[in-house]
Amino acid sequence: MATSLMARPVPATRSRPPATAFETATGVEAVLSFDCMGLSNDPSAIQQRGRDVIAQAQSGTGKTSTFALASCQIVDTSRRDVQVLILSPTRDLASRTERVVLAIGYYRNHGVHVVSGTPGRVLDIIKRRTLRTKAIKLLVLDEADELLSRGFKDQIYDVYRFLPPEIQVVLVSATLPTEILEMTGRFVTDPVRIVVKRNELMLERVDQYMVPVEIVDWKFDTLCDLYDNWPISQGVVFCNRENIRWSGTATSAWSRTTHMVEWLAEKMRDSNFTVYFMHREMPQMERDAVMAGFRSGATRLMITTDVWARGIDVEQVCLVVNYDLPNSRELYVHRAGRVGRFGRKGVVVNFVKDKEIQILRDIEQYYGTNVCECPEDPADII
Incomplete structure (x- = not known):
């Protein structure tokens, strides 16, 4: 049966919580094992209609599996309708969530009960009446x-x-700035809040270092030294989203505008290093192929933008290099969260010009963390 797609207004009754209330809600009991959760094939009334939730946790601590388990638990498999909608900012994240839900839902004989997608794509299929929301x-x-x-x-x-x-809403992220929390009143009503203190956001097993770079052109040589000499399994190099003019080789008369990560990857390859690169402007099929190759260990280094900063897990990644410092404190946390996951040791190295050192110190102070000068001997780090 087709459902009406007449848009409804956002309820005015969903009021914003006060700015001072952004702490973990009281009375939230910790469940120490899956056996204690009471998971079953027949969700109870409270499982079918729970409270709204705002959940914050460090990168690599299992946020995706948490809401994937909850999604699979609350669906009624006797019905054929879509009952859970999961929105992610990128297709890469949406695909990862799909894989996790499918792996869990395999044991529950699911049909298409859970949809994972990006906002634009989901909105399009709703308007086309391909996705029924009732x-x-x-x-x-x-x-x-x-x-x-x-x-x-x-x-x-x-x-x-x-x-x-009457929909239940769950908001999940490693970083939830105050200005974002103030917006959540449009979506949530009297939510259960699980919030991490700023000084607890950085994972304990992540060591952070800075390498002062007086001239921007020296960054490339520094990166080559790191890649050539450090005993790492795999690493990720983050550049900001900027285009540069590139003149090609010394013998070429042409020039073109290219993405920073492409320029850097080509320079690395010209120096006989094997690297992959990925950025948001690449076709999705190409991005998928690059990710598959990197996961397989075909190369030790990925050069990328912040498209890689959230939710992408590669087990062997132990080093993050901020070739450019990120444009926000929150992005620093997400980049650093690519290492130190699931109890593994990781290292973050920041290339900083003289004027950028204060930016890094501000990040250090804000999160109560420690960024040291990088030692000359890699054995002292990894």
């Missing part, structure tokens, strides 16, 4: 701070208007 009872915003930022906010509002008024 039975959706759980909305998950993965990387909620990114989804509620300027680039996605209007799409999130539009998707939300098509959902049932």
Whole structure:
């Protein structure tokens, strides 16, 4: 039976929580084992309609599996309707969530009960009436701070208007700035809040270093030295999203505008290093092929932008290099979160010019963490 897709207004009753209330809610009991969770094939009434949740946790601590388990637990497999909608800021993250849900849902004989996608794509299929929303009872915003930022906010509002008024909403991210938390009143009602203190966001097994670089051109030589001499399994180099003019080889008369990561990857390859690169402007099929090759260990180094900063797991990555410092404190946390996951040791190395040292010190102070000068001997680090 087709469902009506008449957009409904955002309820005015969902009031914003006070700015001082952004702490973990009281009375939230910790469950120490899966056996104690009471998971079953027949969800109870409280499992079918729980409270709204704002959940924050460090990178690599299992946020995806948490809401994937909850999604699989609450669906009624006797119905054929989509009952859970999970939104992610990138297709890469949406695909990863799909794989986790499928792995868990394999044991529950699911049909298409859970949809994982990006806001724009989901909004499109809703408007085309390909996705029926009347039975959706759980909305998950993965990387909620990114989804509620300027680039996605209007799409999130539009998707939300098509959902049932009694829907349960779960917001999940490693970073939840105050300005984002103040916006959540549009979506959540009296939520359970699980919030990590700023000085606990950095994973304990991640060591952070800085390498002062007086001239920008010296960054490349420094990166080559790191890659050539450090005993790492795999590493990720982050550049900011900027285009540069590149003149090609010394004998060529042409020039073109290219993405920074492409320029850096080509320079590394010209120096006989094997590297991969990935950025948001690449076709998705190409990005998938690059990720598959990197996961297989075909190369030790990935050069990328912040498209790689959230939710992408590669077990062997133990080094993150900030070739450019990120544009926000939150992005620093997400980049650093690519290492030190699941109890493994990781290292973050920041290339900083003289004027950028204060930026790094501000990040260090804000999160109560420690960034040391990089020692000359790699054996002292990894």
